[in-house]
Amino acid sequence: MLANDSFQLASDALSESHGRVSELARPFLRFLPVSGASVSTFGSLLGSETMSATDALAGRVDELQFDLGEGPCWDALASKRPVLESDLGTRTDVSWPAFLQEIRKEPIGAIFAFPLLFGPLEIGAVDLYSATPVSLSPQQQEQTQALTAIISRILLHHALNEADTPGETTTFSRRSIHQATGMVLAQLDTTAEDAHLIIRARAYAENRPMLAVAEDVIARKIRFSPLAEPGEDTQ
Template identity: 30%
Template sequence: MTPPDDLDTILARLHRAASDGQHLGALTSLRIAGLFGLDALTIDLINSTGTLELVWCDPADGPGPELDDLQYTLGDGPTLEAAQHGYTVSEPDLAATDQARWPLFLPAAMRSPARAVIAAPLQVGGETLGALTGYRATPGAMTASQTHDFHRVRRALLPLVPRSAPSAAGSDSGRGDGLRCYREEVQQAAGFLATTLAIPPDHALARLRAHAFRHDRSLTDLARDALTRRLRLD
């Protein structure tokens, strides 16, 4: 496993990116999660429809997208709570977390690698634009030093956030700026369903989410089946 970059390197890169007018695409080569004893980090930003959109994760092949997708499909979880309410969420042992907090996410998380989580809002000018979320495969709280450094990095990210926010879920496809739209296929499937059934896009997305939840499937996998006609959208 590639070791994480040191904190000074990370902060210097972030400050330089901010000074150069860059966005979160500048983070694609940074390795940050391990610095805080975490196994995955994700950044979600709120698009123009009010939906959280995953735009970055570290490591790229880690469990971050899977765990983010669970919250997106189920409609609850730490990232959503941090972004919706504007405060930091920290649960050092998901197995011991009150089930009432995230009644849908917690049972699903127990079937995933996640055992601890921290999520903090990304706020600029008093407005919450998204959330930074960290996951760990073993239970236990972050140390005071790790938590302090986590928030130092979060604050250094803030100048890049307004330049990175997607205008609509899936609309950043093809921008070529280093930002990735992780749920592009979901938005394509929702758009196709909306056209097919002559319903609003948000209603189409809600139907896809409900189908994924009812059949215990990944929303991304469901969207791929819909786009390749292995699933009838009617």
Template identity: 30%
Template sequence: MCAELVPCRGVGVIVTSATGTTTGSYYATTDFSRRLDEMQTALGQGPSISAAAQGETVLVPDLDEAWARRVWPVFAESALADGLRGVFTFPVGTGAAVLGALTIHRSSPSPLAEGELAYGLASAGVALDLMLHTPTTDTAVTWVDGADLGAHQVEVHQAAGMVSIQLDVTVDEAYSRLRAHAFRHDMTLADVAVEVVRRRLRFTPDPQPD
């Protein structure tokens, strides 16, 4: 509904774990939005990550502005190359109960009109209701490619736990390692998690200097 009411190239929702770590794309109306949300998850930076972490709306009419490049340097460069210009993100939830963020993606630089801003805020509220009350097995709440949300999220958590043991690091550090690997190899966080859980990918500690 949000994508129909607000001119854009797509709308996406990312989900945040109980520890505050963003674990992937919850839902996206287009492959473009899903790809950009996964890019932010892999990098650990971007307007959606900031909105979810801070619990505040983040409005970026033009990602090519100097301040945006300064705040999210790696994401801005990659996203601009992918055709993103306008990014408008709304936290899904409030205070300590932020479950993720809803993001409107545009390929041209322009601010949201007053009515469009209201649609974004209202859509984030609807997303919260869906995330709280819709079973993850419901086909209405799926990834763009039709895969089930629950399976992907479970695999990401499992992978983080496995990497934590493999590297003898905290789970938060394990998430960071997974995101870094995803970005370096142009993969989604979910794809890396599958490789780890199925034991096709194992992380090893960094070599110690002589």
């Protein structure tokens, strides 16, 4: 099948998804030499959540970046340009050393991130990984960006519709983290940013995913208490 035909099939598949966010990542596998893909929202506009992932490893790539607060998806959105790492095994001069250290434990040879933008709005990113080192041609990069424009529009519509109607919950949903953040915020009378940081620090200290810690907070297996004032007794 010709490359342009593969891309057209991917574009058609995206159009035929009828806005189902769980189906947004799969079309990239139709025309790119990659093993997996994910679509995520993050930042102040829509919050951090993996909306679609083709497999568990693609979801893991997102989870690591969210938990560590660094990685190609963050760089792609900040720069509004694709981040293209065709051979992770040879790279050392990257701005995300913690993510690189962790991702090298996985069977991933290359990783790419494309920002999701809608005009001035920063929506999130598409992450793509290959089990072996591989490059994307200029045409493939251009085609990927064409699909990300469609996805950005779909995600924005989804977020606006969800404000009135409960939306689709995905396999890789991180809504538990949002809920747990609210609970920690109330427990400690702090800001949402600091509550999120406290959950992240607990996950780091226990070498667990943030999602697992968040679920324990919701289940009340973990509860955070304010520090006692000097001279105050603690129980």
